[in-house]
Amino acid sequence: MSSDDSNDTDRELQQPHMAKRRKKSYQHKFCASWLKLPEFKSWLTETKKGSTFYHCEVCQEDHTGDISAVRKHFNSKQHIQGMKSIMNVLPINQVMQNSRIVNLDNLTKEAAIRV
Numbered sequence: 677m678s679s680d681d682s683n684d685t686d687r688e689l690q691q692p693h694m695a696k697r698r699k700k701s702y703q704h705k706f707c708a709s710w711l712k713l714p715e716f717k718s719w720l721t722e723t724k725k726g727s728t729f730y731h732c733e734v735c736q737e738d739h740t741g742d743i744s745a746v747r748k749h750f751n752s753k754q755h756i757q758g759m760k761s762i763m764n765v766l767p768i769n770q771v772m773q774n775s776r777i778v779n780l781d782n783l784t785k786e787a788a789i790r791v
């Protein structure tokens with residue numbers, strides 16, 4: 677399932693010597709490009725909670741963190757359990773696609789109302 681998930685990790689690690697322990701001014705932000713990653717796109721969505729959060733459709737939870745945190749979540753017991761229980765009911769693709777569409781639809785509507 678995670679045959680080629682090393683690309684992004686590599687890219688992150690490659691960043692030469694970005695001063696990691698400077699001040700805590702940097703906040704991890706949700707990145708829309710994560711949604712295109714095959715291992716994330718079935719369950720990862722944005723959330724209205726804020727740009728530093730990501731939403732997991734499987735666990736129905738919002739979390740904060742960068743892509744490594746997302747990966748960690750993807751491999752967490754809770755998430756894997758959630759995936760399993762969904763798969764027991766319906767083919768995973770179907771479930772994920774449906775919930776994704778519904779979710780995005782809601783987001784769009786609500787965004788439109790707010791604006």
Ligand SMILES: [Zn+2]
Pocket residue numbers: 732733734735736749754755758
């Ligand atoms: Zn999850």
